[in-house]
Amino acid sequence: MLPDGCVRAPETRYLSEPRGRWDGLAGAVALPRNTDDVATILRACHTARVAVVPYGGGTGLVGGQITPDGPAPLLLSLERMTAxxxxxxxxxxxxxxxxxxxxxxxxxxxxxxxxxxxxxxxxxxxxxxxxxxxxxxxxxxxxxxxxxxxxxxxxxxxxxxxxxxxxxxxxxxxxxxxxxxxxxxxxxxxxxxxxxxxxxxxRNQSEGAAMLVVTSPKAALDLLALAQEQLSGMISGFELIGGMGLAFLAETMPQVRQPFARAPDWMVLLDLGAPAGVDLATLMERVLTDAMEHGLVTDGLIAQNAAQRAEFWRLRESIPEANRHIGAVSSHDISLPLSELPGFIDRAGPELARIGDFRINCFGHLGDGNLHYNVFPVPGRSRADHEHQRNAIKTCVHDLVHQMGGSVSAEHGIGRLKVADLERYGDPVKLAAMRAIKTALDPAGIMNPGAVLRRV
The missing domain is CATH 3.30.465.10 (Uridine Diphospho-n-acetylenolpyruvylglucosamine Reductase; domain 3)
Structure with missing residues (x-):
């Protein structure tokens, strides 16, 4: 028997995902108040062989939180368990x-x-x-x-x-x-x-940030190595930002202030945190000077206060929103060995040009090898005009990532969007072990069926 007041009809907010690729199904939504409620609900679903889709904030980008087809599942939202x-x-x-x-x-x-x-x-x-x-x-x-x-x-x-x-x-x-x-x-x-x-x-007692114009993605990696040598343990973020992302911001969100009068092809957001007594401004100036002497950086701005640092981050965090306004044909969350990143960027553009005429916005967490490599239509066209090419674009990018020893899912997960990719690029021994674990822990197959592993 299910806990009183925990089950209701599904609202539309539970049945969509941020990129608008799918609409979901749900027979009902369960909103447990505590762990015992969750246990009671899963016990009942296990007995009745009813599928369960756990639901968090609904922000996932690979469709793991929705079921677009098949028998309508119970959607299990933990939104009441916030303590x-x-x-x-x-x-x-x-x-x-x-x-x-x-x-x-x-x-x-x-x-x-x-x-x-x-x-x-x-x-x-x-x-x-x-x-x-x-x-x-x-x-x-x-x-x-x-x-x-x-x-x-x-x-x-x-x-x-x-x-x-x-x-x-x-x-x-x-x-x-x-x-x-x-x-x-x-x-x-x-x-x-x-x-x-x-x-x-x-907590960091001293924080700082800089926007640095780099000559290339390779220069950005060399800058990272230089900064790590001089700022060991203090680098919190190292973000690569491409000129196309800045162009998209200018086109769709002109209220976002850009740091340079002329948008560079590539720049880096370097973010630092340190304990009390560390003079971050002096350290960053030294890094900037050395980077310029080595030909890695051609221009730069060091945040003079917390407001300027927040402004730098506001620009970085606005890029995904600008992307949504433009409308990507195909988005890719990929990672590569650091030394392979420049080569991938050099090779991927020409490979995609063989498929069609596109704009590419490449940005992301360069410090940990994670790029968001997204493909967009040229002005005057929409992503609907390229829908027939979307699979070819994705395959082109993912094949190259795989050849270069990377991963086709860096931080977003597999969900339902990348199940076929996991089968195409995953190690067969790992996949066999994953299926064995799934069978052992969930023999009835009720937990988020169709996510990560294909339904059987």
Whole structure:
């Protein structure tokens, strides 16, 4: 029997995804109030063989949160489970329920003099459970790691309704297989994360940022190496921004102030954080001087205060919105070995030109090898005009990424969008192991069927 007041008819907000590629199905929406409610719901669904799609903030970009076809599932939203259960500043640990919004977790950490460093454009609506289930990345991976690196323990409900009480606050725990890392990044296909023990960090007492014009993506990588030598442990973000992204901003969001009178072909946003007593301005000036002497940087601006630093980041975070206004034909979340990034950028454009005439906006987290390589129509045309070419474009980009030792999913996950890509590029032994794990933990196949692995 399901908990009273937990199940209702699905609202339309649950049945769409941000890029507008699919509309979803749901027989009902369940909104549990606590972990016991989640267990009761999964137990009933397991018995009745009803599919369950876990739902966080709905911000995922690969369709993992919706089911576009097949039997209508139960959509399980954790939006009522938003509690910050505990904060342990001396341990640098915060315990949050899966429905907590990322900005609320960040604020709770800040109120205790700590930092929770996971940060991304959707942090005002993305929920912790979904972020952990997809192993979200964001802008601070270079310094703090992906979402999985920020988790000490989990509480989760398994497909049969049993509760795993793994909500530990330990840095070391070698007691067998690590179920935590199995569930992290599993995209709701192996169980439902209901709470997490999260790692906190000391807050930076000094922060700074610079916008630096670089001569090429190769120069940007050389600049990263130079900066790491001189600013060891202080680089929080290193973002590559292409000239096309700046052109899209000028075209669709002219209110966003651009740092240079003439938009460069390539520039880097360098972001720093340090403890008290570190003169970041002097250090950044030294890096800028050395980079110019080495021919890596031709111009640069160093933020003079927190407002200017925020303005730099506002520009970077506005690029995805400008992309949405233009309308991408095909978007790609890819990663490559750092040394391969310039070669990929050089090769991918000419390869795509053989398919058609496009604009390419290449930007992203260069410091950790993650690019957002997105293909757009030329002025006067729309993405609908190129719909027949979308699969060829994606295959062209992903084939090249695979040849160069990269990944076709860096931080967004597999969801339903990239199931065929995982089969095409994934290691057969890994895929066999994944299917065996899925069968062992979810023999009835009720957990988010069709996501990550194809339905059987």
């Amino acid at each position: 910050i259960r505990a904060v342990h500043p001396s341990e640098n640990v915060l315990v949050a329920e899966a429905g907590a919004i990322l900005t609320d977790v960040q604020s709770a950490a800040e109120a205790n003099g700590r930092l929770f460093p996971l940060s991304l454009a959707s942090e005002g609506s993305a929920r912790i459970g979904g972020l952990l289930a997809t192993n979200a990345g964001g802008v601070n991976v270079l310094r703090y790691g992906n979402a999985r690196d920020l988790v000490l323990g989990l509480e989760a409900v398994m497909p049969d309704g049993s509760i795993w009480h793994g909500l530990k606050r330990l840095r070391k725990d070698n007691t067998g297989y690590d179920l935590r890392h199995l569930l992290l990044g599993s995209e709701g296909t192996l169980g439902v994360i209901t709470a997490a023990s999260l790692r906190l960090f000391p």
